[in-house]
Every structure is written in structure tokens, then in C-alpha cells.
Amino acid sequence: MAALNAMTGRSAGRFALGTILLVAVGFFTVVPILLIAIASFDSAAPGDPWRWGFDAWGSLFTSPRSMSALGYTLLLTLRVPVGLLLGFLVAWCLVRADIPAKGFIEFSLWVAYFLPALPVAVGWILLLDKNYGLVNLALEKLPFVHGPLFSAQSIGGIIWVHLTLTTIPVMTILLAPALRQLDASLELSANVCGSNTLQTLRRIVVPILAPALVTALLAGFIRGLEAFEVEQVLGIPANIYVYSTRIYDLIGHDPPQFQQAIALSTLMLVILFVLTVFYQRFTSRRLFATLSGRGVSFTQVRLGRWRWLVSGACIAYIGVGIFVPLVLLVLGSFMTLFGFFFIANAFTAAHWLGVLNDETFLSSLRNSLIVGLSVAALGTACYALLGYVLVRTRLPGRTALAAFVWLPWAVPGVLLGMSLLQLILDVPFLSIIYGGLGALILGLIVANMPLGTQMLRTSFAQISVELEYASTTCGARWWTTFRRVMLPLATPMLVSIFLVTLMSALRDMSTIVLLAGAHARPLSLLLLEYANAGRFEEASVIGVILSAIALLITAIVRQSGFRSLAFSEGSAS
């Protein structure tokens, strides 16, 4: 119904519009994945026509390094249940307990969520490197310690960085809204019948929120596979490969081993498909019936003296997990030789001057700005259109459209990049953008589509439909109504989406690493390249710049409210 249907009026017009949107979105989300799957059964030599065969799969399953990459990928997902548990506790304290400094803790978690991971990982190298890490050096001073205790470049190091920087903050952000929506009278009545806080938590809150917890766990598994750059910089020196760094490795080979990379991608897509099916089943029967925003406004649980301890623990985690590595990153960018604190003239501004005057840096900065602003502007426009169509029209094929729009959420960056690369190479008119900034813009618009569209869907849905009817009945056409009533009302959300998309585009590495040609390199990829080459001084400089941009945008987005973001992230389906 609504305005869009009013525009077309007849079913033929609606059918055409529905079909166009479905085909356009499907072409960039479903088709690339199908192409990858088909290509994994192609045994022809490069350049020859497609020929059925299992060569690609054979090479995958006979490659020890690919197999161990799968094993390590699995091993690293162990951080998700741990993060879920810790994140739930933090979320519960933030929502229900009377701990001090809540605002600071919550804001810091959002900062962590928005920070690019690689610069923080570089900061951790300074602390935990086997040879020169400050923590290791300090501990070796102790009489009973011989040799380094920690190593950043290990499974433990990778898990540590992910857990502190991403997994715990994301889980907190996902679970806090679910806790806020939980009718407090359910807990209060448990208290009244005599159960204490811990019993209530265990026997009332957790069982009621079980669907939300399982959803968050599955979401954590799926989105955790997005990880690429931390594994690249911390894993490769220790010869630890995960599926994403292995794909990058295979493509970077001389000659590139496309077939095996495609087979590995397809295998991961199958695993993700299974996870996604489970995820969808859980989100579709989420028990929100018991969760109402109304009910009794909750009184906060009094933790007494414990509240200082709990708050202190949260702040200590934030300090150690987020701010210490950031400070070290800044220090690192001023070091003559990265990691060597105790040499003469240990600090210098030479790397800053060098990088800022470097032609490569300047062109990368320009590329970043072009890509970031294009993705943010075009993306926001696309997401607004899609969100509006999904909320306010009854176009045929809407259910399929919603599924297509959501699909990239379940396809981590490297796999999405791989699929889009396949699409660009296979489709004649698209190959023009191969290796150029256009490919990066396309990839990032697709990658950010699920979150952007979902957020605008929510925001459009909150605008009373009668405001629109009032416009159409007094004579305004569909486009006028959309432009003069809907858009102005949705402006705060559009600005948020623009900024979030901009930041996501600026810091992204995994989606674009396979799409970028030698001359279309944005800042994030320059940072990755420096880190890969072991040039940590320059990497720190660029890391500081990217982190500063992220902090700035986080502060601006904070004005428009984080909660709507969290809601969308949690209910992206």
C-alpha cells in the first residue's frame, strides 16, 4: 500500500519496480556467491572455458597449510563463548546494577567497537613481542622468570587482541538492549519471592534471554569470521594461517592459486550457510513476547561496596584492553626503531615527517577520501531507498529482497571481496572497474548494505505512516512525499548512517584487500602493507591517523545516540 504503491498504482508497474530492485540487489549479493560456487568446480586452465571437475577441491584438501588454516579458524572462534559470557556480565552491570562511571564504560566500549583493529594490534606488539615487548622485558626482571612469558604473535595473542577490542564490546552492545527491554517486574517478583541477585540472574534472566544469548553467540561466530588483518599481522610471523589470510596468501602467490582460493571460499560459504540457517531460526522465534518495554521501570540492583570493585574491574579492562595499546601506538609512531625503548635517541618525529611528505601516503589519503565519501553518500542513498521500500510498500518480492539485502551480513569481508572479484572478472561491462577505486566503492557499498538498510528500516518504521498519508491525500506525489516528509524526519538517522558507513569504509581492509589494484590503494591498505613488510614505524603513524579519525567520528555519532545502532546490529535479519 502506502505511497510507493500509490505512485505505480497498477500491479504491472509495481511488479516491474519490485523486479528491478530484486535483480539489482541480487546481482551484487547472490550472483557473486553463486559464481564462486560454480567456479569451484571449474577444472579448466586459466582463460579456457569452464570445465566440470574437482581439481580445485582436490588441491584444497591436499594442502596441509589450507587444512591447518581451517583448524586455526575453528580454534580462534573459541573467543566467542568467552566474550559472550564476559560481555553479558558487563551488560548486566551496565543495565541493572548501580555501578559508578556507567557512561564512561559504555562510551569506551563503543570506542572499542569503532576502532580499527590493526593499529591496536601494532600497539600490542610493543607490549607483548617475544623479543622486545615491554611487558616481557619487565617480567624478566623477576627472579623466577626466564625468557619471555607472552607472545603477541601467537594464537593466544590473536585471541587476546580480538577478545579485548572486539568480542567483549560487541557482545555487551548486543545484549544490553535485550536486558533493557526485559520487563523488570519479572526480576522484581523473583526477588520478592526470596531469590537473591545471583539466583535471579541464573534462574530468571538467563533462561528468559536464552534465545537472545544463542542469537548473539551465532552472530558472534558469523561476524567473528570477518577477522583478517590481525591474523595477518600477528599470525603470519608465527606461521599461523586462518582461512582469510590463507585466501589472501593463495591469491598473492606467484602464480596466483585462484582455484584453491575459490574452493576454500566455497567451503567457508557452506559453513556460514549452515550457521546462518541456525541463526535465522533463532531470530525468527525470538521470545520477545515476554519482553516488553513497558512494565515496571526497574530499580537498580544495589551492589553495595561491590559496585566500586565491579566498576573498577570494567575500567581496568578498558584501560588495559583499549587505551594502553593506543598510547603505545602513539609512542611507536615516534620511535626511531620500533620497539627499542632503551637505545640512544629512542624517539624521533622523522617517521611522521617522512610519511606526511610521502607521495604514496598522499595518494592513499586521496583515495581514502574519494572511496569513503562516495561509499557513504551513494550507500546512504541506496540504503534509504531499500529501507523505505521494505518498510512502506507491498511490492512483490519484498521478502526475497529483504533476504538479499541481508545476505552480505553473513559473508565476511575476504569472502565478499573474493566473490565480487569473481563477478567483476566474469561480467563483461563490470570489468572496467577492475583494480580501480570503483571496485572498492562497489564492494564497500555491498558490505555495509545490511546494517545501513536495517537501521533505516527501523527509523522509517518509527515514523507514523499517517504523516505520509496526510501528504499524499493533500495531493503530493510519491517522490514529493518521500523528499519533503520522510527524508527530513529521517535526517538524524541518515547522518548517523553516513558517518558509520564513512568510518567503516575508511578502516576496512578485508573486503577491499582482494579488490584493490596497485594504484587504487586507500590508507587502510597502505597500513596493512607497511605492517606486512615489518615497517612498524610507518604503520604506527598511519594507525594513529586512522584511529584519530575513528575516535572523531565516534564522538560525533555519539550525539545522535548509539542505541539505535545496537538495536539494528542485533536484529539485522
Added chain:
Amino acid sequence: MTGGEPVLQVDGLTKCFHGATVVDGLSFRLERGEILSLLGPSGCGKSTTLRMIAGIEEPDGGEIRLGGEVVASTTTGTFVPADRRDIGLVFQSYAIWPHMSVAQNVGYPLDVRHVPKAQIAERVAAVLKLVNLGGFENRAATSLSGGQQQRVALARALVYNPRLLLLDEPLSNLDARLRDELRLELRRIQRELGLTILYVTHDQVEALSLSDRIAVMHAGRIVQVGGPAEVYDAPSDLFVQNFFGRSVLIDGMLESAASGTVVRCGDGTTFTVNDPAGARVGAVHASIRVEDMHVGAPPAEASGAWEAITTVVRDVRFLGDKVECELLVGGAPVAVHLPRSAALDPGATLVLHVARSSIRVWPR
């Protein structure tokens, strides 16, 4: 628009939601300068009907004509969208755009019709004056009170002189005093401009006091159409009878006796009724409006046949200037207001006089 055509003609209008028929073959017409109310309880399909006429809901069956022009027809597949129907619509929720000033809200319909700016300002000022909001042009729309916002919504729907004005429970969100005030004003504006209005409401007072005709709706159908006095005095069925005013509903058996047709109630009370048109001998409901029950003797100017019905006082409640007396009439409870001087106690009997013509009998 052709001369003799009604402003609105609806034929066999039908709408289903998820298999349930919400509007079921509705037909009615609305003449120029007339106010027709669609009156019924919530869920009877009146708002859906209005939305189909407005063009924001597509009918599943039937035809809608505005001034003779078919704007929706399922037989020809015609569907003119809302923005080309030239009608005005006011919602219960006001639907005032929060990002625009009062003048911008009201001027918007003219703006989308490309009326020159100076003319818009002039028209907006005039219509705001009409709704008693003169000088409010530059106020933020959301800073106004509910009643003022509804006046803005009305002004916005009037400013482009639509051929038909649709009002969807426009007063329901307002408090009682404002509702009465705005109701009178609506009547004045309608007279002044000769507006044609389709008014959707569940409030009998609004419908009775505002309408030229009332269409009473029940379960997706119109059960009776007529002038306010007609639907009140001559309800076509028990639903309509119960919808207006307060009645007592007595279960009884319709019997033929020497004195004529009588209703024998469960507690043994009997009274004679005029030969009912629809009901046959057997189980019936007899209904009497509270204002038709007279305590003591019939009024002096009374004519025709009167029935004396003995009732039992069940409870007496003190209301200050009067008492509220709960009576059992033929076994059915009803509350009547009596002067304090009546001095009744629970358990006492009280004789009511009722004109035979005001007792209605409906098949059970």
C-alpha cells in the same frame, strides 16, 4: 463534475485482511454539502472504508466514484492514487509534520500544487483565521496543544478546497471540553463553506449532533442509514437500539393473550406490547429506553396506551443532588436517577409507567 452527481458514491465496497472480510459490500452516497457519519464500534470497518475512499487502501471489491468519476473499481482495475483524488483527510492522530512550522504544514498542499508563494501566504492566513489560529503561522507545529494541532490538521485539509473532506475520529484524542468546542466549530465551518464531509466516529453524540445522516455500521456492513432522529427513534434492529442511549434489555416470551400481545418475563412480570413487526411468538428481547420510564403516574400530556410495570429496588446510591436507583425490570437490572425525596430502600417495589409505543420487541 456533472451537475446532479453525488459527491461520493460507493457500491459494493469490500475489503479483506488475512482472509477476514472487514468491509462487506458497502454501498452509500453522499450529496453535496452533506455530512454523513459512519458510526460504529471499533473494528466495524469504518476506518478501513474511509481509507479506501481516500485512496490509501485498495479495495478488494466494489467501486468508488467521486463526483461521477470512477476512482477505484475492481471490475475495471481502476485505482486512482490518493494524491490525485482531490480530497482532504484529517486523522485522529493529527499527523502534523513535526519538522515544519504551522504555515509550512498548512501551505504544503498548495506548494505541491505549484501555487505562487504570495498566494499561499494569503490562503494560509485566511484558513488559519477560519479555524481560530490566526497569527500562529510561524509557530513550530509541535509546540501547539492537541486541540490546536487538530485545528492545523483541519486547516491543512481545507486550504485547497477539496471536493470531499474525510474526518477519521478527529476529536477522539482531545479531552471532553475541547471535543465539544471543536465539534461546534466544525459544524460552523461546515455551514460557512458548504463542505461535504464523511465523518467516521464511534461517538454517538458527535454523530447525532453533527450529521445530516448517519450510517450505523456493524461487522463490515451498514445496518441502518437515516437522519439522527430517525436512527434514534426508529432503530432497525437491536444493535442500533443498543448503540444509542441507555436501554434496559429484558428477556421474555412473546405470547398471545386476551388483552393482545404480551411479553411474559422470567420473574412473572407481564406487559402488553404493540404488535411487533419482526418478532413472532416465542423467546424475545424487549427493550425500553431509560428516558421512556416514568416513575409514578404517566406525564400529564400523555396519550395512547400506557403500561404499568412493577419493579424491585435492588440498590440505592447517593449522588448528592439525586439518587441512583438500581431496579430489576422483569429480572433485568437498570439504573435510573430519582429525586432524593423518593426515599426508597432496597427491597421496595416501584411502579414504572411506560408508553406502549416505546417498548420494542426483538426476536431472541
